Every structure is written in C-alpha cells, then in structure tokens.
Amino acid sequence: MCWPYFADQFINQGYVSDVWKTGLEFGKDESGIISRDEIKNKVEQLLEDKECKVRAAELKEKVKIAVRRGGHSDMNLNSFMDWIQE
Numbered sequence: 001m002c003w004p005y006f007a008d009q010f011i012n013q014g015y016v017s018d019v020w021k022t023g024l025e026f027g028k029d030e031s032g033i034i035s036r037d038e039i040k041n042k043v044e045q046l047l048e049d050k051e052c053k054v055r056a057a058e059l060k061e062k063v064k065i066a067v068r069r070g071g072h073s074d075m076n077l078n079s080f081m082d083w084i085q086e
Contacts, residue, residue, distance in 0.1 A: 001042060002026065003034065022056040 002013040002025040016023040024042045026034045046052060066073040 001039075001046065020055065020059055022052055022059060 002016050002023055004010045004013045013025050017025045024046055026038055026042060028034055029038075065071050068074065
C-alpha cells in the first residue's frame with residue numbers, strides 16, 4: 001500500500017505500483033482526502049491479487065540474492081566502505 005507523504009516517497013510509490021507491480025497507490029477524492037472506503041477497497045484488492053503476491057515473492061528472492069555475501073548489494077557496500085577508508 002502506497003501513501004507517499006514527502007520527498008522520495010513519491011518515486012518509491014511509482015516503483016511499487018507501476019514498475020514492480022507489487023502494491024497499489026491510493027486515490028484521493030476531490031478534497032485531496034483518502035477515504036475509508038478507498039483504503040478498504042485497496043486492501044481487499046491487494047489481498048485478492050494472486051499475481052501481485054507472485055511478483056512480490058520473486059522480488060524478495062532477487063533481493064535475498066543481492067544482499068547475501070558476494071551479491072551485488074554486498075559488493076557495492078564493501079566497495080563504498082573501502083573507498084571511504086582510503
């Protein structure tokens with residue numbers, strides 16, 4: 001569920017809802033308010049979306065590979081730390 005408030009949260013929402021398709025963004029009414037019914041509908045929609053669950057599980061596996069020792073994120077962090085220590 002995406003309810004961005006500030007700064008990069010709006011970009012993150014775009015990735016979650018539009019690129020990765022692992023979540024939904026809320027729609028605001030004409031007053032700019034997210035209604036109780038909107039929240040209820042989005043929660044129900046997300047819980048019923050089997051494809052979203054599959055995409056989230058696939059993304060989870062990719063993240064686990066990236067952050068484990070020797071993964072891309074691990075190597076990038078180590079490289080950054082080495083650079084800082086120079």
